[in-house]
Amino acid sequence: MKKAGLIITLTAVFFCGGCSIAGLMSSPGAYEKKIPAEYDLAKHAKQKILILVDQPGWINAQVNLRYYLTEAISRNLIRNIKPHADNLVSYDELADYRSNQPNFLSLSPVETGKALHADVVLAVTIQDYQLAELGQTGYYKAHLYAQAALFDTAADKKLWPSENSRSVKVGFEAEGYSKEMAVGRLVTACANCITRYFHPCYRDNFKIADDISNAGWENWDSSN
Secondary structure (H helix, E strand, C coil), X not given: CHHHHHHHHHHHHHHCCCCCHHHHHCCHHHHHXXXXXXXXXXXXXCCCXXXXXXXXXXXXXXXXXXXXXXXXXXXXXXXXXXXXXXXECCHHHHHHHHHHCCCHHHCCHHHHHHHCCCCEEEEEEEEEEEEEECCCCCEEEEEEEEEEEEXXXXXXXXEECCCCCEEEEEEEEEEECCHHHHHHHHHHHHHHHHHHHHCCEEHHHHCCXXXXXXXXXXXXXXXX
């Protein structure tokens, strides 16, 4: 698991185009145009944040997607929102609480957040996941679908999005990777497509190659 985790982390760093490394390679004009945050989490960076990823038992992922997606989201938040390290509830702390709480599955995101002293909870539910090798070619076809929403624990209300939850879909076809690298690419893309809504994001980096969410980014007026 440690070796696989290292490979996935390195792959995530390599593919974390989105609103970070890829910005360094964009044309100068890209820096002048940003898509505003739907909910500016950077203004609340001092709040304690819980990343709560749900991986339903029926999803046969063969890897701990819950862990890898949590780590990918954490990296994005640290890079773009810049919360203090102590302001992110650790995955280990959440895992310990989950294993010691018999009725964990019946708790709402807000209830879990309160138990772990979080101010806001980013709740992500994995809806579908497929990773298939095309024959024995070493080429993979993959997709990962998720729903995301942000909650305020003190007010017991949803902060984002305006709809019930935000649907995120990422995927690719016929790419030559190891299984671990393919998973790393998926979780990195998914994390970017969730966290891009929490800070002003360069227009050219809002839409990444693996995003199949139909986010409607093209509709932003060029004067924004």
